[in-house]
Amino acid sequence: MGTSVEGIIAPRPAAATPSAVEPNLAAAAPALPLRAGHIVERIVDGDLVLYDQNRQQVHVLNAPAAFVWQLCEGGHDAGEMAAALAEHFPRSREPIESDVREILSDFSARGLLTT
Amino acid sequence: MNLSDNHPSEPSREAATVTTSRRTLVKAGVAGTGGLALRGAYVKPRIQSVNVKEVAHPSADPPPKSVKGGDKGKHGVSPGSGTTPGPGLGVVKAPPAPANSGAERGSSASGTNAVRTLPARNGGGETSGNQR
Numbered sequence: 001m002g003t004s005v006e007g008i009i010a011p012r013p014a015a016a017t018p019s020a021v022e023p024n025l026a027a028a029a030p031a032l033p034l035r036a037g038h039i040v041e042r043i044v045d046g047d048l049v050l051y052d053q054n055r056q057q058v059h060v061l062n063a064p065a066a067f068v069w070q071l072c073e074g075g076h077d078a079g080e081m082a083a084a085l086a087e088h089f090p091r092s093r094e095p096i097e098s099d100v101r102e103i104l105s106d107f108s109a110r111g112l113l114t115t
Numbered sequence: 116m117n118l119s120d121n122h123p124s125e126p127s128r129e130a131a132t133v134t135t136s137r138r139t140l141v142k143a144g145v146a147g148t149g150g151l152a153l154r155g156a157y158v159k160p161r162i163q164s165v166n167v168k169e170v171a172h173p174s175a176d177p178p179p180k181s182v183k184g185g186d187k188g189k190h191g192v193s194p195g196s197g198t199t200p201g202p203g204l205g206v207v208k209a210p211p212a213p214a215n216s217g218a219e220r221g222s223s224a225s226g227t228n229a230v231r232t233l234p235a236r237n238g239g240g241e242t243s244g245n246q247r
Contacts, residue, residue, distance in 0.1 A: 056167040063153050065160035089157035096157065103160035110164060 029104035034074035034114045055111060065103050072113060078104055 040051040048066035050059040061069055064085060071081045081104075082097035089096065107113050 051167075058165045058167055060163045060165075062158060062161045064158055065162050067153060068160055088153045091157070099159050103162065106162055110162070
């Protein structure tokens with residue numbers, strides 16, 4: 001009668017996979033992205049590595065993502081960043097802007113940008 | 116890192132066509148990557164994330180779980196070795212039961228019967244067996 005469901009069904013333990021950092025991709029990036037202050041930057045083996053001190057997460061960015069990351073100064077929108085990135089890749093200009101918007105939303109979802 | 120500090124030589128053609136902010140933007144991106152080269156074909160920006168909490172620290176102090184596991188393992192082995200002398204004693208006790216010791220003990224009383232049975236089999240062929 002008084003038995004609760006919680007007493008019958010044991011809760012499942014959370015999965016502990018080291019690389020399972022799933023961002024909330026629904027999070028939208030701010031119009032003028034700005035890097036969060038608690039992020040430490042290092043270059044390791046040619047990759048830009050970000051360390052989130054609050055969440056204790058390490059993020060490895062490839063060169064284009066690092067390029068976008070460095071432009072997150074709070075004064076440039078995604079279109080400007082895409083145009084700057086496209087200066088280096090004039091052939092593939094169209095997909096760059098969508099990719100920049102995607103990586104910005106990814107930054108935001110992972111808590112790397114100030115809201 | 117102030118990205119707008121570095122102003123390496125930029126082609127003057129672009130300076131005429133692009134706005135100042137955009138030109139600074141391109142330079143800032145290049146300088147800000149800190150040596151990360153944007154070469155070759157375009158690659159989609161990508162980020163990979165790892166939780167530091169769940170990754171073992173090779174140089175740091177060993178986590179408490181492994182230490183406890185080691186201690187339990189040692190204690191678990193030592194009682195196991197304690198059982199080994201147990202069967203050893205049992206083996207020592209076991210030999211007295213078989214016929215070898217029984218023959219030795221019984222040699223005084225019933226062992227004579229056992230000794231007689233062997234010559235009784237060979238008894239018939241003793242002469243012929245030994246001669247050949």
